[in-house]
Amino acid sequence: MASTEADAAAASSAAANGTANGTATASHDAPNGTSCAPATSSEPGDPFSDLAAVPPAPPIPATPSPPATARAGKRQSHVVSFDKTLENIIKLRTHDLDIQDTELVVVDKEKRKKNRHTCIGSSAAAYRLSIPLYNVLWASVSDDNRHLVIDYAETASKTRIRPAKFSVALEPSGPDWPTPAEVAAWAELLRNRAYGDVPQRRRAYVLVNPHAGPGGAMKKWEHEARPLMDAARMRLAVVTTTHSGQAIELCTALDIDAYDMVVACSGDGLPHECFNGLGKRPDARRALEKIAVAHVPCGSGNAMACNLYGSHHVSVAALAIVKGVAAPLDLASITYGDTRLLSFLSQAVGVMAEVDLATENLRWMGSARFTWGFIERLLARKVYPCDLAVKVEIEHKDDVKAHYSRHQSASTATSTSASAAAGRIQQQQLSKSQDSSSSATDGDVDVAAAEGAASSSQSDLGLPPLRFGTINDPIPDDWETIPEDKMGNFYCGNMPLMAPDTAFFSAALMTDGLMDLITTDGDISPTKSLGMMMAVEDNRLFDHPLVRYRKISGFRLTPKNQKDGYISIDGERIPFSPFQAEVHKGLGRVITKRAIAGYEAPGPSDWDKVSPRERIMA
Numbered sequence: 234m235a236s237t238e239a240d241a242a243a244a245s246s247a248a249a250n251g252t253a254n255g256t257a258t259a260s261h262d263a264p265n266g267t268s269c270a271p272a273t274s275s276e277p278g279d280p281f282s283d284l285a286a287v288p289p290a291p292p293i294p295a296t297p298s299p300p301a302t303a304r305a306g307k308r309q310s311h312v313v314s315f316d317k318t319l320e321n322i323i324k325l326r327t328h329d330l331d332i333q334d335t336e337l338v339v340v341d342k343e344k345r346k347k348n349r350h351t352c353i354g355s356s357a358a359a360y361r362l363s364i365p366l367y368n369v370l371w372a373s374v375s376d377d378n379r380h381l382v383i384d385y386a387e388t389a390s391k392t393r394i395r396p397a398k399f400s401v402a403l404e405p406s407g408p409d410w411p412t413p414a415e416v417a418a419w420a421e422l423l424r425n426r427a428y429g430d431v432p433q434r435r436r437a438y439v440l441v442n443p444h445a446g447p448g449g450a451m452k453k454w455e456h457e458a459r460p461l462m463d464a465a466r467m468r469l470a471v472v473t474t475t476h477s478g479q480a481i482e483l484c485t486a487l488d489i490d491a492y493d494m495v496v497a498c499s500g501d502g503l504p505h506e507c508f509n510g511l512g513k514r515p516d517a518r519r520a521l522e523k524i525a526v527a528h529v530p531c532g533s534g535n536a537m538a539c540n541l542y543g544s545h546h547v548s549v550a551a552l553a554i555v556k557g558v559a560a561p562l563d564l565a566s567i568t569y570g571d572t573r574l575l576s577f578l579s580q581a582v583g584v585m586a587e588v589d590l591a592t593e594n595l596r597w598m599g600s601a602r603f604t605w606g607f608i609e610r611l612l613a614r615k616v617y618p619c620d621l622a623v624k625v626e627i628e629h630k631d632d633v634k635a636h637y638s639r640h641q642s643a644s645t646a647t648s649t650s651a652s653a654a655a656g657r658i659q660q661q662q663l664s665k666s667q668d669s670s671s672s673a674t675d676g677d678v679d680v681a682a683a684e685g686a687a688s689s690s691q692s693d694l695g696l697p698p699l700r701f702g703t704i705n706d707p708i709p710d711d712w713e714t715i716p717e718d719k720m721g722n723f724y725c726g727n728m729p730l731m732a733p734d735t736a737f738f739s740a741a742l743m744t745d746g747l748m749d750l751i752t753t754d755g756d757i758s759p760t761k762s763l764g765m766m767m768a769v770e771d772n773r774l775f776d777h778p779l780v781r782y783r784k785i786s787g788f789r790l791t792p793k794n795q796k797d798g799y800i801s802i803d804g805e806r807i808p809f810s811p812f813q814a815e816v817h818k819g820l821g822r823v824i825t826k827r828a829i830a831g832y833e834a835p836g837p838s839d840w841d842k843v844s845p846r847e848r849i850m851a
């Protein structure tokens with residue numbers, strides 16, 4: 234049975250305002266700090282009712298104060314302007330706080346004064362705290378109106394960030410200082426600038442696989458991921474999985490209007506189950522469009538986090554989930570026997586499938602198990618004969634590079650507006666579910682353009698139909714059929730990195746509606762094979778002369794002359810039998826750091842040197 238946690242601890246962090254006692258402090262409070270706000274009552278049926286209580290909004294005076302700028306003539310100006318085209322400074326008794334383009338700058342006035350009187354070794358660092366806006370998690374006035382409290386993520390080490398709290402006393406009050414309402418308005422401005430178009434306080438359904446990777450997923454979640462999400466006031470429902478396949482069951486039954494995302498604390502196996510659970514529903518298309526799948530990396534490879542957040546470190550990924558935008562992702566349908574499932578990451582037969590699936594006994598090695606397994610098999614010069622049929626869309630590497638270049642240039646140009654729209658869509662979904670009286674103006678965003686969304690008439694349908702049929706249908710006439718008697722590695726992918734610094738599919742794009750296919754022969758010399766392995770780590774595999782790299786939209790693979798073997802779909806084993814795949818453009822949703830511009834990977838070498846003419850011709 235899944236256990237849904239009662240999360241009293243989160244209440245204390247979510248409401249841990251007002252920690253300082255009269256003076257300004259910059260502290261590194263653990264998120265589950267000592268100061269607890271009273272839990273707010275929750276609605277019956279609220280999925281978060283047993284979860285983190287949310288601090289009430291700071292009280293706003295019944296009679297609104299005149300704008301700060303209007304009073305500037307009567308007294309010293311504290312809030313220079315709330316207009317983001319001007320300065321966004323608030324001047325408190327002890328501190329000035331300035332929201333700049335990319336950072337919040339806090340100046341301790343007392344320390345600055347002292348610093349000015351110190352001739353030797355004076356430095357701004359002594360009185361100036363600078364926090365990237367990306368790291369700002371929350372800002373508000375405490376319930377008792379006595380403090381401005383800012384939660385942010387600070388660097389604890391090269392591989393870890395942690396929540397910290399900055400609290401400034403608002404007292405003594407007086408006509409020369411901003412009122413709590415004015416400070417609350419500034420805090421709201423800071424939150425809006427820190428989140429941009431990303432919705433605040435998203436609702437996450439969190440699944441923790443306690444057995445993922447080398448172990449310790451629950452500890453990683455509790456100690457490294459959750460504190461950042463709590464500090465950001467995300468609303469969390471946490472389930473510890475108890476058996477394989479449970480994430481499918483849970484996502485099939487999920488109330489998709491109650492959540493914005495599913496967060497898998499696991500390896501890549503649990504996200505695979507989440508997509509498949511959403512894909513099994515009668516309203517699969519709506520569910521896959523509505524619920525973004527996010528990944529807290531607790532496995533061995535952690536491809537999803539590496540590609541979407543640029544890190545396999547838990548806390549770095551957690552911050553990217555708090556601040557990331559929901560964006561569409563191509564998914565592939567796989568059919569074998571009478572089964573259809575979804576794949577978000579890869580399909581493998583041969584060396585990589587064995588490396589993934591036949592090294593389970595080496596789990597304790599973490600990601601080194603893949604390197605070890607790879608070397609073992611390359612040296613054996615093993616072949617995996619099969620018949621391959623492929624719908625090739627881009628045959629040559631130069632054209633693949635030009636295609637990548639064209640997509641990157643286009644998406645860079647549109648990423649700002651697209652991510653803005655994506656953020657607005659999520660915020661709308663959020664506010665619609667929070668407030669049933671939500672305004673009708675919500676509908677004016679071009680959802681399809683921003684997110685490649687299914688049209689509303691299709692939104693209650695199941696998975697899209699298969700345009701190439703299933704494994705049980707004849708191979709389409711326009712597919713290329715190739716007997717592959719010496720196949721060493723059949724590897725088809727949707728994301729560039731399969732583990733940290735392991736760039737197999739350098740030209741993969743999130744939503745180009747294509748799969749990247751790598752094939753290599755198995756009978757090449759061990760020296761050349763090792764060269765190929767080194768090329769993966771240096772992101773040179775794409776250009777390696779022994780590697781064939783194509784963009785395809787579908788394939789069928791039929792193993793031959795082998796009794797048994799491994800077929801890996803997203804790292805999960807399926808029966809050793811013929812299978813077929815086809816891609817669906819933008820069918821899934823993920824949380825990503827860079828929205829439309831895509832993956833946290835460098836692309837094939839020199840893609841940015843492709844000439845405009847080559848791009849057009851591709």
Ligand SMILES: Nc1ncnc2c1ncn2[C@@H]1O[C@H](COP(=O)(O)OP(=O)(O)OP(=O)(O)O)[C@@H](O)[C@H]1O
Pocket residue numbers: 441442443444445446447474475476477478479480498499500501502503506531532533534535804805
């Ligand atoms: N409590 C559990 N006990 C056993 N299996 C589980 C449990 N929870 C999830 N699983 C299954 O474990 C499989 C692998 O999960 P996951 O990807 O999280 O870890 P992993 O395979 O160890 O990761 P990696 O391959 O990166 O090492 C999934 O198929 C999932 O269904």
